Amino acid sequence: DAGVIQSPRHEVTEMGQEVTLRCKPISGHDYLFWYRQTMMRGLELLIYFNNNVPIDDSGMPEDRFSAKMPNASFSTLKIQPSEPRDSAVYFCASSLGEGQARILYQAQHFGDGTRLSIL
Amino acid sequence: RKEVEQDPGPFNVPEGATVAFNCTYSNSASQSFFWYRQDCRKEPKLLMSVYSSGNEDGRFTAQLNRASQYISLLIRDSKLSDSATYLCAVNPGFSGGYNKLIFGAGTRLAVHP
Numbered sequence: 001d002a003g004v005i006q007s008p009r010h011e012v013t014e015m016g017q018e019v020t021l022r023c024k025p026i027s028g029h030d031y032l033f034w035y036r037q038t039m040m041r042g043l044e045l046l047i048y049f050n051n052n053v054p055i056d057d058s059g060m061p062e063d064r065f066s067a068k069m070p071n072a073s074f075s076t077l078k079i080q081p082s083e084p085r086d087s088a089v090y091f092c093a094s095s096l097g098e099g100q101a102r103i104l105y106q107a108q109h110f111g112d113g114t115r116l117s118i119l
Numbered sequence: 120r121k122e123v124e125q126d127p128g129p130f131n132v133p134e135g136a137t138v139a140f141n142c143t144y145s146n147s148a149s150q151s152f153f154w155y156r157q158d159c160r161k162e163p164k165l166l167m168s169v170y171s172s173g174n175e176d177g178r179f180t181a182q183l184n185r186a187s188q189y190i191s192l193l194i195r196d197s198k199l200s201d202s203a204t205y206l207c208a209v210n211p212g213f214s215g216g217y218n219k220l221i222f223g224a225g226t227r228l229a230v231h232p
Contacts, residue, residue: 043163
């Protein structure tokens with residue numbers, strides 16, 4: 001079974017450039033999550049979608065960050081303009097989420113992540 | 120106070136040892152609980168869900184204590200390959216956002232020969 005697929009695996013770019021991270025969730029999953037992980041702050045939820053609709057973007061650090069999910073099989077996280085403090089590993093995860101009583105449906109499955117370095 | 124707290128460790132244990140981690144959560148309405156394992160420079164991977172009655176998967180046992188608002192993970196007969204960071208994750212329930220998970224900072228385990 002194909003898991004969550006993220007691209008690129010690594011991105012190194014200069015400050016001020018636009019960065020676009022991509023994610024393909026597991027087929028049939030209707031929740032998609034974007035996280036950022038750093039040593040200092042751990043794993044932080046940035047935004048999540050249900051059936052392609054953004055549900056909670058309270059974790060998005062500032063207006064430089066935006067996320068879209070144009071269809072059930074694709075999402076992007078964009079940073080424009082990028083800054084050195086945005087350097088982190090960005091993970092995408094997906095889950096089924098149907099039937100809140102079914103605990104296993106809430107378990108999230110992560111992609112390999114994108115290691116982002118802003119110089 | 121953080122929503123989900125873990126002892127960062129590291130826990131340094133010899134092979135064969137039994138080790139236990141705790142994770143406390145602040146939202147009493149939290150609905151479901153998970154343990155994830157994360158290897159260095161890798162993504163978090165689901166280790167096990169935590170059921171109200173406690174559950175076991177081989178050498179791993181997870182327990183939930185709703186009264187004291189913590190979950191635990193017990194690893195018996197530790198292997199070198201168990202060395203990783205263990206993250207607990209809590210679904211805060213309807214009031215906190217159904218279907219999202221709040222992660223702890225993780226507890227690092229190092230198993231040595």
